[in-house]
Amino acid sequence: MQIGDFTARIVVDDEELEEYHVELETPTRVTCWIASEAQKTFSIRWHCHAENRTAGNVGWVTIDGVCCDGLPMHPGPVGEGDTKEMYDVNASNKKARGFLFSHIQFSDDGDKEAPEAFGEIRLIIQHGDLVEADDESDDDSEDVQVLDGNDKFLESSSKAAHHRVVFGQERAQDCDLSVFTLDRNDEPSLFFVFKYRPIGNLVSVLYHFFGLLTGYLSYFTCTWFCSNTRYL
Numbered sequence: 001m002q003i004g005d006f007t008a009r010i011v012v013d014d015e016e017l018e019e020y021h022v023e024l025e026t027p028t029r030v031t032c033w034i035a036s037e038a039q040k041t042f043s044i045r046w047h048c049h050a051e052n053r054t055a056g057n058v059g060w061v062t063i064d065g066v067c068c069d070g071l072p073m074h075p076g077p078v079g080e081g082d083t084k085e086m087y088d089v090n091a092s093n094k095k096a097r098g099f100l101f102s103h104i105q106f107s108d109d110g111d112k113e114a115p116e117a118f119g120e121i122r123l124i125i126q127h128g129d130l131v132e133a134d135d136e137s138d139d140d141s142e143d144v145q146v147l148d149g150n151d152k153f154l155e156s157s158s159k160a161a162h163h164r165v166v167f168g169q170e171r172a173q174d175c176d177l178s179v180f181t182l183d184r185n186d187e188p189s190l191f192f193v194f195k196y197r198p199i200g201n202l203v204s205v206l207y208h209f210f211g212l213l214t215g216y217l218s219y220f221t222c223t224w225f226c227s228n229t230r231y232l
Contacts, residue, residue, distance in 0.1 A: 001030045001192055005050040008123050008192040010034055011043045011085070019194075020202070029191040036101040036163045036196040043099065044123055045085040046192070051078050056130035058182045061086050063099065063165045065117025072130050072180045089167060097167035101196070104164045107152040119162050123192040128184035163198055 001008055001022055009016040019032040044061050053075045060070040068089040074081055088096040104118065 001032055001194075003028060003030050003190045003192070005048050006046060006125055006190055006192075007049065008044065008046040010121065010194050010196075011045050012037070012040050016045070017042075028188045029193070031193040031195060033195045033197065033202055035199045035202050038101050038103050038163060038198070040101050041087075041098050041168065042101065043085050043087040044121065045083065046123060046125070047084075048073060048082045049078070050082075052076075053082070055127050055185060055187070056182070057125050057127045058130070058180070059084055059086075060124045060126070062120075062122040062124065064120065065115055072182070074130060088171075090173075091167070091170050094173045095170045096173050097170055100166050100168045101163050102166045104162060105152045113153060118164050119195055119197065121165070121194040121196060125190040125192075126182060126184055127187040127189075128182045130180045130182060133179045133181050162201065163196060 001019060003024070009019075011017070017034045019034060022030065022032040024030045046059055048057075053073070056075055057073050058070045059073065061068045069086065071084045071086055073084055076082070088098040091097045
């Protein structure tokens with residue numbers, strides 16, 4: 001998907017996922033549908049195509065309603081630091097947990113409905129001046145809500161045909177992270193919204209939008225693209 005100078009994609013197995021029903025809802029918000037596969041890890045990749053970035057920006061990633069983290073992109077020419085990719089979330093000091101598509105667990109005695117935010121991956125890009133800050137976090141700090149997949153929801157939930165995202169096992173961080181604050185400017189935030197569904201459910205969504213013929217064509221396209229799917 002693209003808004004202005006920025007593009008964003010979901011990546012699985014080093015391949016950018018096919019996007020369906022891409023819709024520019026406003027000049028600063030674009031949405032699409034993607035096919036998810038349970039037990040597959042993924043990342044969010046975004047790129048700035050501007051020949052010269054005069055201001056910095058931060059890309060914030062929100063998954064199933066949980067704000068995971070943000071990555072800074074500094075001013076500079078095209079080809080220098082203009083691509084960012086988020087694979088995981090900071091779980092603790094020098095530890096990270098990856099993003100994993102998963103089934104939603106249901107139970108007759110579940111005590112809550114699956115949240116409405118389930119099924120969406122969002123990237124929000126904000127612009128301004130980046131200022132390096134002191135990292136005062138400690139080993140016990142953890143601001144991110146842990147998505148471990150152990151919670152169960154009512155069987156009657158409207159999300160019964162959906163997947164969710166959980167965080168994988170803790171692993172060492174790939175590198176030391178610098179901490180930045182963003183002094184925002186007047187440029188509007190950009191919103192990229194990826195709505196993910198299992199392949200069968202996605203076909204139903206496409207049928208709803210486009211009718212029988214396009215639904216079948218989308219089904220065969222999705223089936224070909226996900227030919228190795230085994231856990232849906």
